[in-house]
Amino acid sequence: MDFNSAIDLGPHATFIIISYLGVALVSFGLILGTILNSKHQKKRLADLEAKGIRRKSDK
Amino acid sequence: MKKYSPPKNINKSQTVKEMNWFDKLAHPGQFLKWSKYLILPLSLITIALFGIGLWFAFFNSPEDYQMGDTVRIMYIHVPNAWLSQFVYMAMAVSAIGTLVWRHPMADVSMKVAAPLGAAFTALALFTGSLWGRPTWGTYWEWDGRMTATLILLFMYLGLVALWRSFDDQLRAAKLIAVLTLVGAINIPIIKFSVDWWNTLHQPSIISAEGLSMPASIYTPLLVMMLAFTFLFVTLHLVGMRTEILKRKADALIRKSVSQTGNKGVGK
Numbered sequence: 001m002d003f004n005s006a007i008d009l010g011p012h013a014t015f016i017i018i019s020y021l022g023v024a025l026v027s028f029g030l031i032l033g034t035i036l037n038s039k040h041q042k043k044r045l046a047d048l049e050a051k052g053i054r055r056k057s058d059k
Numbered sequence: 060m061k062k063y064s065p066p067k068n069i070n071k072s073q074t075v076k077e078m079n080w081f082d083k084l085a086h087p088g089q090f091l092k093w094s095k096y097l098i099l100p101l102s103l104i105t106i107a108l109f110g111i112g113l114w115f116a117f118f119n120s121p122e123d124y125q126m127g128d129t130v131r132i133m134y135i136h137v138p139n140a141w142l143s144q145f146v147y148m149a150m151a152v153s154a155i156g157t158l159v160w161r162h163p164m165a166d167v168s169m170k171v172a173a174p175l176g177a178a179f180t181a182l183a184l185f186t187g188s189l190w191g192r193p194t195w196g197t198y199w200e201w202d203g204r205m206t207a208t209l210i211l212l213f214m215y216l217g218l219v220a221l222w223r224s225f226d227d228q229l230r231a232a233k234l235i236a237v238l239t240l241v242g243a244i245n246i247p248i249i250k251f252s253v254d255w256w257n258t259l260h261q262p263s264i265i266s267a268e269g270l271s272m273p274a275s276i277y278t279p280l281l282v283m284m285l286a287f288t289f290l291f292v293t294l295h296l297v298g299m300r301t302e303i304l305k306r307k308a309d310a311l312i313r314k315s316v317s318q319t320g321n322k323g324v325g326k
Binding site for chain 2 (some may be wrong): 022
């Protein structure tokens with residue numbers, strides 16, 4: 001494995017780094033958004049259940 | 060407008076034992092049960108594929124003889140471009156499920172896929188633009204493929220906006236399914252635009268003659284395509300589970316409000 005040549009991204013390194021950072025940012029944003037939304041909906045259902053609001057089939 | 064009625068194959072009176080294997084797979088309650096076992100394996104496969112793909116992309120692949128190191132942008136551009144079209148086709152298949160079988164899981168699949176598709180399409184345009192500047196000398200060119208991909212992004216954003224503008228998601232699903240199928244005409248236009256019109260964009264890397272690149276470049280590309288595809292599948296699965304829970308909570312709130320008039324429930 002040649003780390004030195006891998007780190008040297010040539011004259012267009014800025015374009016490469018910005019591309020990867022942009023993709024990483026949006027990908028992590030999608031992952032975080034998906035996790036937070038899931039937690040939010042689970043909490044909503046748990047709150048409703050705590051108030052005794054549930055479907056007949058769930059009782 | 061005619062009131063939505065659930066299809067017979069997910070009739071509430073039907074017990075789980077009476078369902079066939081497909082109904083068990085696609086019934087929202089059953090889907091929540093079996094899909095939870097897939098989240099961890101899918102997440103681990105996705106992480107592993109990204110680890111391997113990035114290692115290949117930065118430490119075990121050569122510069123291209125023409126592009127130099129900017130070829131490394133291809134390892135994230137091509138997977139996002141692939142997903143921009145794949146996600147739309149998945150939505151189109153779901154749209155058929157909505158219109159033909161009136162299956163609520165098809166609605167859920169369509170709704171959850173739209174923002175993911177928009178993100179992947181935006182990333183395809185973003186990375187393509189950053190690759191184009193050092194390679195072609197321009198960030199943007201109004202050629203067939205790029206323009207059709209920009210239109211695809213607007214279509215995704217329009218569908219996301221439509222989902223948000225309807226309170227009744229079941230009614231929204233029918234309209235959005237029709238629009239999704241109409242919009243699917245854009246996918247072959249994107250795919251074949253490089254063959255039909257004179258363009259800056261290079262032709263497809265996979266053709267009847269085989270691959271137009273060496274294995275040292277094709278390997279990281281393939282692994283990254285798999286990684287992004289697994290990322291989509293994982294996010295789509297979790298998103299579908301969340302949407303089912305949201306609809307369940309919304310239905311409980313509506314029921315509670317109609318029974319008690321308490322509008323503060325579940326806020």
